[in-house]
Amino acid sequence: MWYQTEISLSPRPRGFHIITDEVIRGIPELQDISVGVLHVFMKHTSASLAINEDADPTVRTDFESHFNQMVPENAPYYQHTLEGSDDMPAHLKSAILGSSVSIPITNGKLNLGTWQGIYLCEHRNHGGGRKLVLTLQGEQK
Numbered sequence: 001m002w003y004q005t006e007i008s009l010s011p012r013p014r015g016f017h018i019i020t021d022e023v024i025r026g027i028p029e030l031q032d033i034s035v036g037v038l039h040v041f042m043k044h045t046s047a048s049l050a051i052n053e054d055a056d057p058t059v060r061t062d063f064e065s066h067f068n069q070m071v072p073e074n075a076p077y078y079q080h081t082l083e084g085s086d087d088m089p090a091h092l093k094s095a096i097l098g099s100s101v102s103i104p105i106t107n108g109k110l111n112l113g114t115w116q117g118i119y120l121c122e123h124r125n126h127g128g129g130r131k132l133v134l135t136l137q138g139e140q141k
Contacts, residue, residue, distance in 0.1 A: 001036075003029045003136040006043075011129050012122050014086070016050075016060035020117040024110065027134045031108040036138015038110065041100040043131040046090035046124050048097035054117025063121070067093050090123035097121055105138055 007026035009019060023040060024030060030038065042049050053059040071092045073085040080088045101118060104111040120130060 001033070001136075001138060001140050003027070004133065006131055006133050009120060009130045009132065011127065012120065014064070014122050014125050014127070016063045017120045017122065018054050018060075018117045019120045020054065020110070020112070023118055023132070023134065026132070027136055029136055030105060030110070032140050033105045033108060033136065033138035034141045036105040036136060037102055038105055039100060039102045039135040039137075040118065041133040041135070042094075042120075043133060044099075044127075045094055046087065047127055047130055048094040048099060048121040048123070049101045049132075050097050050119040050121055051101050051103070051112070051116050052119055053115050055115050060119070063119075067096075067123075071096070084125070086123070086125050090127075093121065093123045105136075108141065 005027055007022070009022060027038065040049060052063070071089045073089050078088045080091070103118075122130075
């Protein structure tokens with residue numbers, strides 16, 4: 001069985017945000033799958049997706065701090081600067097982290113680790129709403 005839908009996420013400030021519950025709400029067909037995979041794809045080039053620690057919010061703060069140091073704004077060699085000082089770094093961060101995640105499904109639930117969650121990694125100061133394509137593949141219960 002295959003199923004695909006698109007969901008919209010409300011705008012968020014720059015940073016790393018847990019969106020696991022929003023993804024689950026966006027694809028209720030998930031509960032009908034005994035074994036399968038959910039693929040989540042970000043339709044943007046200045047935000048990304050990741051799976052990581054979802055319990056301690058300082059992890060998300062540390063991610064933001066690290067990536068800002070690793071990929072600084074206003075580097076003298078950036079040529080793509082017309083959309084603001086946060087735009088080119090956002091594209092680089094997105095390329096590093098990636099635009100999709102795939103998660104196994106077991107008995108109608110995402111088979112994530114105890115402390116894992118899906119991150120929306122917003123790399124723009126004012127990125128706006130974001131769109132995700134959710135593709136479900138699996139055997140129905």
